[in-house]
Amino acid sequence: MSAYAGTGRLVRLALRRDRVQLPVWIAGSAVILAAGAAAVIDEFPDAAGRATALQGAGTSPAVLLMRGTPVGTDLGALVNFRNLAFMLVLAALMSTFAVVRHTRQNEETGRAEMIGAASVGRRAALTAALTVVIGANLVFGVALIGALASAGLPAGGAVTFGVACAVTGMAFAGIAAVGAQLFQSARSANAFAATAVGVAYLVRGIGDALGERAADGVQVTSAWPSWVSPLGWGMLARPYGAERLWVLVLPILLLVACVWGAFALGGRRDLGAGLIPERPGPAAASRMLLSPLGLAWRLNRASTIGWLVGSVAFGLGVGSLGDVVNDALGGNEGVSKLMGQLAGTGSAGLVEAFFAAMMNVFGAVAACFAVQVLLRLRSEEAGGPAEAVLATAVGRARWVAAHLACAVGGAAAMLVLAGAATGLADAAVGGEVGVLTLVGAGLAQLPAATTVAGFVVLVFGGLPRMVVSLAWAGLVVSLACGLLGDVFGLPQAVRDVSPFTHVPAIPAVDATPGPIIGLVVVAAALAAAGMVLFRRRDLAT
């Protein structure tokens, strides 16, 4: 049997399952873009008005961070500036979720087993998923071209815009394909892919915010970080500006490399397994496993290691940027203001503010990790082994505490490693912030991440059937209010809702114990309340 046998059947199956989801996503994106284009045409009929608006935007690194760099003063260029970043993210998320849905999630739910029995080659599932998602991206691109053209914008730029979005989506399909091979659960694979989208967005945001403004005050040339981000490439093609179509080869190359990698990884594992080798396992449990904590650690071990590796890589990247921040843009007041806003400090040293802002991001990533770990409580409870475990002598509070310990312990390890990696990379490029200071700065984020964890435990105890959506919603709100609250200009009372608002912005300011102790108390209270609620409720299987 060929390795690809049955691919066609699987493609049809996937299309059937996605017959509502993908068309809605694509059509919705096209409608948003059409509306966005119409709004620009309506608001800015003349070139002078557009130039003024873009000059204002170009001086604000915060705007550049969120939207990307302006490419010109044409109508199309302004539509691009206002919408491209968002469309790229939509394409990326559509692709990652769809790939995970048709690969790892199928395996996890056992659907793939049924399919596997019906004479399907071992490469068929991934091939089918990629076929569907690449096709979806083509349709996505065409729909966007249609939306721009129907708004009366020039076709040439529309095509570049559409192609940029389509190939970016494809690159993220490749990233998700690798994630689906590495991680055992759809939950982890989705978290991995979504984090990849977030990090890519942030990296290109930094590159754009640090970009160099041209004399006309409109165009901005991105700094190098934009070039290492798959989301940056779509923008660097500059639809409706001085177009550079060749950049769009980069996402295609990434797709090819990822697909090759995913097949290589997939060839080494069994259906349903992650990359950890299968074959006969131990016939008896080691002492390590035989406790609620040992079990929780075992269940989270593989994904925790993945997150730790990612944190180190991200930390090294951030650390090596200190140099760029300082050298290139020490004099740019807008940038220092943005960094101050992100870090939640007034004006400190630029590098310190930058690192403080990045520590907030590490704190956010650690909180994501904690949410992912704690949501396992729910998947174990709903149709999982929790019923049998809680019928043994393990009390409910102890069971929750074991998972909470994995979440908080893992988050702590991530923050220490990220801080250390940042410090080491900074030292390597001649910075002087200091490894210990940055480790401390990383750890200062732990109480905030733990507060998010406490919130998840509370919701798990009180509203178990809604915990997945409420947990992620809570995380998004605390990130939006905490990390970006100042950039968005939210009132202080709203920003105070987020635990991240209260973290001292080390190394830009000195550590203060007050807010940290406060957060620890709040986190403990939330978690304790969640455990009490859980002990009082029915097991919701």
Place this chain on the structure above:
Amino acid sequence: MTDAISVEGLVKTFGRTRALNGLDLVVQTGEVHGFLGPNGAGKTTTLRVLLGLLRADSGRAQVLGGDPWQDTTRLHRRLAYVPGDVNLWPNLTGGEAVDLFGDLRGGLDQARRAELLERFRLDPTKRCRTYSKGNRQKVALIAAFASDVELFVLDEPTSGLDPLMEAAFQQTVREVSAAGATVLLSSHIFSEVEALCSKVSIIRDGVTVESGTLAQLRHLTRTSVVVEAAQPITGLDALPGVHDLVADGGRAGFDVDAAALPGVLRHLASFEVQTLTSRPPTLEELFMRHYGDAPESAAEATSAGAAR
């Protein structure tokens, strides 16, 4: 001797569904108690209440002398539960899962574990994700039976086992029962319940409709009789306690209430009976009377089958 389990007037609602509606259940220490009822009758719900996984709305439940909701972990050291749907961790091996459940319950008898692995033919080195439903049930059964506990709560434990493994299961239940343990066994397999259980409770729509020994339950219901005589049989339809009569000359088939049986036999004697077979109701028939919404028609169907 105290009862291992005693339940009185248990009520449990899920939103608008009334899963338990005043259920009573008594399981004496040392007995193997069959727990029967149609799908959705409330068996699993009852067992979950007894394990403190669900909290009853009202009524009283006692397990091993304690309150299952208050003394949960203390009681759980003394009992073992096999859920109806055994879900395991996909990347743990079967052996690891057995050890884990055993240890979390308070310890495993290693010799017994090895013996049971052998008896149930379970490969403990395989990942749980590769196990079939029956193999997952075996993991839970081995973990339960290798624990030294006083009470076994088993929710349809054999629904995925093949006949060979069913026999292994019955042997194991007899062993733990002989050693003095109490077993509460929910099941849809009548032969298993008839073979193992000294007492049976039948529930329906969240209430207990019958409870007692099999002999007691049989006494409450009818015996099927098929008789052939040299002379045409007459007058049976006039006798009290005779139901579903199919008479055809010297041949007759009918059901008779236990209390009316002596009178019927005296009446038959005058027709020169040649053969007479009488069969006590099977558990299945007992059960069908409480199952279908029209128990009479169910009884008709069985007696017509017997007469043919």
